[in-house]
Amino acid sequence: MRTLAAVAISCLLLVQLANGLPVGKLRTTAAAAKVQDNPQLSGETSMEEDSDAQTPIVLFIIGELGKLAKWVLERGSVVVNNAVTELKAIPDKDELLQANITRMSRVATEAAQFKFQDDEESILKLFENMITFADMMSDYDSMPENSKLKLTLKAALENNGYNQFDNEFQQKVVNLAEKFETDFGEYFKGLTAEEKLKSAKLLQWYEEFKAETNEERKLDKFGEFFDF
Numbered sequence: 001m002r003t004l005a006a007v008a009i010s011c012l013l014l015v016q017l018a019n020g021l022p023v024g025k026l027r028t029t030a031a032a033a034k035v036q037d038n039p040q041l042s043g044e045t046s047m048e049e050d051s052d053a054q055t056p057i058v059l060f061i062i063g064e065l066g067k068l069a070k071w072v073l074e075r076g077s078v079v080v081n082n083a084v085t086e087l088k089a090i091p092d093k094d095e096l097l098q099a100n101i102t103r104m105s106r107v108a109t110e111a112a113q114f115k116f117q118d119d120e121e122s123i124l125k126l127f128e129n130m131i132t133f134a135d136m137m138s139d140y141d142s143m144p145e146n147s148k149l150k151l152t153l154k155a156a157l158e159n160n161g162y163n164q165f166d167n168e169f170q171q172k173v174v175n176l177a178e179k180f181e182t183d184f185g186e187y188f189k190g191l192t193a194e195e196k197l198k199s200a201k202l203l204q205w206y207e208e209f210k211a212e213t214n215e216e217r218k219l220d221k222f223g224e225f226f227d228f
């Protein structure tokens with residue numbers, strides 16, 4: 001799940017960006033985006049205040065990535081917890097396997113117990129859990145393909161719906177990239193000439209993001225948004 005790592009990095013950068021936003025603004029977003037509903041990209045909350053075209057986009061991305069993170073944690077925790085149950089039944093586990101099971105169990109249990117509330121602390125906690133989960137999956141991904149440990153974990157994960165989870169996740173990321181493309185485009189159309197001038201760099205980035213057709217490079221391009 002290489003993509004998951006990329007999404008987690010976006011979450012991490014969002015957390016940093018969010019920390020730079022006034023707390024009040026983030027709270028408004030949490031309430032407005034509600035993560036589970038459909039956040040709309042609109043300039044009305046902040047355009048007059050700081051005439052910064054990036055802020056509404058950041059808030060919109062937080063809402064959309066929040067929804068994705070929620071889905072990953074809900075579905076992923078079921079897959080991993082069921083795999084853990086299966087792994088625990090293996091007799092004569094060596095130390096490394098045992099350590100991996102313990103970590104999987106801890107991360108998945110925390111993800112499963114997390115209840116999202118509409119406040120800024122909860123959004124940050126959601127992204128933190130997502131990052132922890134993605135780190136774990138990324139460690140799993142980078143284990144040598146034919147090691148005994150990898151094969152053992154792989155069998156348990158795949159017996160419990162890992163491949164379907166991964167496929168659905170990839171599809172969601174593709175859909176999200178498309179949604180970002182459409183909604184950003186609409187948003188930029190609504191800016192005044194003066195605002196467009198101020199957001200020249202952002203618009204330039206958007207044109208490049210839109211033009212990129214390679215899926216992996218598109219994700220990288222998306223990540224560049226956070227460099228502004």
Ligand SMILES: *[C@@H]1O[C@H](CO)[C@@H](O)[C@H](O)[C@H]1NC(C)=O
Pocket residue numbers: 096097099100103143149
């Ligand atoms: C899981 O196993 C790998 C060996 O491939 C090891 O490097 C890693 O530290 C283990 N994870 C934990 C949490 O112990």
